[in-house]
Amino acid sequence: MRYPANHVLGAQRNGVNHVSMNMGTVPPGGPVRGTNYPVYPDKLLDWYDSAGAGPMGMTSVRVMFTWEAVQAAANGPVPAPGANYANYWTDLVGVVTRCLARGMVVVLAPWQYNPASKNTDITYQGQPIQPAMFADFWAKLATAVNAATGNDQRVAFDLINEPHTDEESSLPGDIGISLDGWFTCAQAAITAIRSAGNANTVLVPGMTWTSAKAFTTNGSAAKWAALTDPLRNLGVTVHCYSGIDSPGSASPTVLPDACSALVQWARAAGAKVHVGEIAIDAGDNGFPPFGGTLALAQAQWANWQQFCLANDDVVIGWNWWGNSAAGWWNAGDSKHPQGHHWGLSLDDGATRTVYADLIAGSVRTPRLVLHDNLADPGTGENTTTSVAWESPDIWVRQWADGGVVAEPVQGGRSCTVYVRVTNRGTATWPATGTDVVTLHWAKASAGLSWPQPWGGADPALGGRIAADVPIPAPVAPGASTVLAIPWASPPNPLHYPDQDGHFCLLAAVTKAGQPWYDGFTGTNLNTNILRMSHVASRNIHVVPPGQNxxxxxxxxxxxxxxxxxxxxxxxxxxxxxxxxxxxxxxxxxxxxxxxxxxxxxxxxxxxxxxxxxxxxxxxxxxxxxxxxxxxxxxxxxxxxxxxxxxxxxxxxxxxxxxxxxxxxxxxxxxxxxxxxxxxxxxx
The missing domain is CATH 2.60.40 (Immunoglobulin-like)
Structure with missing residues (x-):
């Protein structure tokens, strides 16, 4: 299902996991600022965004935190009382609001620690989680976060880090959770979040440590599809480390191979996929025993970038694992025996690691739009007008003469429809892009709906002019390209009782074979077009001068x-x-x-x-x-x-x-x- 481009699920956004506010056991009295977690300088967040030295251009940050640090007792208040808890909450919310101010979507994710296994686990205070306590936590956290951010819907909630069964873990003392147990907890949290009045996007991870590769085979797909949300605002979140610690790690296509089955399932299910964690090795500091070479990493990442571009109707982005404040993470180019954390910078963005260099060219993404009017920013729902049938990006000429002015055309004779597509993203639209344009017509009226008459069920009232027209490339950010689409057999006004030559055109940027009305709701075509920046229509009748x-x-x-x-x-x-x-x-x-x-x-x-x-x-x-x-x-x-x-x-x-x-x-x-x-x- 498609969403407006300014929705969390509506466009592809890439970035990083921002770590170190997640921690091991929270000390009595709460976490201590500067001892248990860092205070992140603005220059680091600037570097993530666009203002620092060698900016990365990120549009998404996954912020890890610890449940016990915001809710000190099960079913207790959020934030927890006490000076240290108050400081932690202030600092957590501060990271969120500062990222939002820099134009980034923020994904909040609790990272839980089990002292018995000394690793992340599905626990609270070292004990198994239960649906009621999990629901209580998420209802209170969502409400508190929205109160602090002014209900900013660019904040999404990733319910928990890496669900898994104890059988899927080789760590002594690991607790984990069953497949049924996890999705029962997830549904309880979704219901509680909505019942508390919070509309934010909820990202639900699957089992097997949130494995992308295993999502369709470990039962997660069926369980996810059975979740209910009155707002239909759920996404899948997965982790992809198949380029590091799995069979085939040395394959140049290991990342797309790991995610292909999931993406195919998600497209059929109308679901969106968020890759919450991803990393590959680029040298001998990587995950033992596999330490990939830089050349292999570059090939793997190039294939991943193309996979994301080809599937940007499903994949809403990825977050590299990971990065933190200077001095707080064994990261990046470290030669430490366990230095396999793939950090992007060790000094708050002053210099970049090999991993930052590896991903820098793929963080920014293109996004193609059609405008409803001259003032339409093309960033999502168009609020600059209430009229969706005056697009300046569609016009008709009798001949393919390249003219940029609409003109009257003779009914029943072939003509040319011009469609202008603009790149409102932050990266160039490449020749390898897979978006196409589809073009339809309908006999104009003030009560058109969808999907008919555009589909041609009644050939006299509408139909398809062209489908899957390739979009010329490259298209730089902010630039446009114009497609000249032949209309071989336009309708003849003389064949209609009113003999009126007034017809409506509708163009859409979509994937080949996908319905142009994906994401539409209700029957109001006008409202739906204004919500979606990939669809535009023109219903303008130009009459020769001299007539009244x-x-x-x-x-x-x-x-x-x-x-x-x-x-x-x-x-x-x-x-x-x-x-x-x-x-x-x-x-x-x-x-x-x-x-x-x-x-x-x-x-x-x-x-x-x-x-x-x-x-x-x-x-x-x-x-x-x-x-x-x-x-x-x-x-x-x-x-x-x-x-x-x-x-x-x-x-x-x-x-x-x-x-x-x-x-x-x-x-x-x-x-x-x-x-x-x-x-x-x-x-």
Whole structure:
């Protein structure tokens, strides 16, 4: 399932595991700042982001912490009382808010320690966890974190580090948890988080130490799919160390090989995958007995980068393991016998280790978008407009002449549709990218829904123009590329009862074979397009200069029950903004059976035989009832010296004004600003 790009699950974000606030046994009285954990300098977080020396450009940080350090007693308060606990909470929240301020998504993950096994385990104070106590902890932690961050939804919750059974561990004293036991705890935590009013993304790890390779074979996939969340805001999180300590570690494709089955399952299940930990060796400081070479690591990581690009509809990012403040971690290029922690910097970003050099070129990612309007930032849900059918990124020319101005085309004759795709990511879109453009048409109306008529179930009302059109590369960050897509057989207006040549185009950036409407909810096409930056539509009728007829406003009821609709009309200036006043009036020339229904409605006055005029176009028509499947066509004319562009907007009266269900925009050829592209505003 696709999410808006500014959602945690909506785009690929890469970064690091930020460690050392996770610790072994918490001392009596709470962890001591500077003794049990470090205080992280701003220059380190700047280096993660973009402002430090040799910045990494990270957009995601997984922050590890210890449960007992924020909740000192089971079912107790969060944060725990006491000076040291208060300091720890302040410092933990401080790391979170400072990362958020630098534009990074933060994944909070409790890393638990078992003193008996001297390793991470599924324990609290050295004892097995229970569903009730786990639910209590997560409800309180989520609520406290949201209170501290202003309910910033860029904070995600990774429920616990590396669930596993005791049989999967070779460590004496390990406790672990069963498959059923873990997913019972996970569901309890999800339910508690939601019941406490917290909407954050929850990342649920699988078993076998959260192994990516084992997720589809150890029972985790089926158990994860059975989890319930009223907000549908769950992701899978896995760890991938197959390039270090598994058969095939020396293979250049070991990382994609470990994750391929999981990604295929997730795509079919509509799930998103977060690779919460990943690392490979790049020298003899690596994990014994396998110490990879730098050349092998470079090949492995290049294949991983391509795998993530090819699957960025499923893989929402990775976090390298790991990094910490200077002096707090046996890390990086250390020759210590157990120096296999693959750190990125030993001195808060002043210098980089071989691992930072290894991953630096892959941290930033491209992201291709289509704009709804000139002000659309392309970063997620577009709140700059309520209108989703005036995209400047789609236009039509009669011939493939490269023109950047929309023009009237002759119905029934081949023409060319131009689609502009912009890279709003932070890395160049490469030739190896796998995104494609799909293009559809529909007979225009103010009540279009989805997936029909775009799918062609009724060939007279819509269908596909082109599918899986490759996107030219490279496309630098902030730059655009334009696709010229032939439309061999556009519909002929003469074949329709109203003989109106007003059609709507819809383009989407997606993966080959994937539905363009992935992630859409409800029936409101307009709202869904505005939520998703990979889809745009253009429903603009350009009429040659010298005419005063806009064409026909078409209103259709896509529902299975009668639909009470309100229609508003907005005269527009050259900048697509409503005009406060305008000289002239809007006249409707409906068919006789429609005119009979309109007469007597408020805001209408007689304007001659077979014609009525709107007294105030902005007030429009209120309470027009359409039967299921009914389609009305109402020709529109302008009486006055200078006709404006005209936007017609349909509202569902049950949801009220402010939530358009669709509309049409009409442009007479002499309207300045509408037939001249303002390209500079898009790049």
């Amino acid at each position: 007829r806009f064409g026909s406003l078409v209103v259709e009821n896509p529902h299975r029950e009668p639909w009470r609709v309100a229609l508003a009309f907005e005269p527009l200036d050259p900048w697509q903004q409503p005009l406060p006043s305008v000289q002239g009036r809007l006249v409707l020339r409906p068919p006789e059976h429609v005119l009979h229904r309109l007469r007597g409605m408020d805001n209408l006055t007689e304007a001659g035989p077979g014609r009525v005029a709107l007294v105030e176009p902005g007030r429009g028509l209120q309470g027009l009832v359409l039967e299921p499947g009914e389609r009305l066509a109402v020709p529109l004319e302008w009486e006055g010296e200078a006709a404006p562009a005209l936007r017609a907007v349909a509202y569902d009266t049950e949801t009220g004004p402010g939530t358009p269900t669709g509309g049409q925009t009409f442009v007479l050829g002499e309207v300045e600003g509408w037939t001249v592209e303002e390209r500079a505003a898009l790049v």
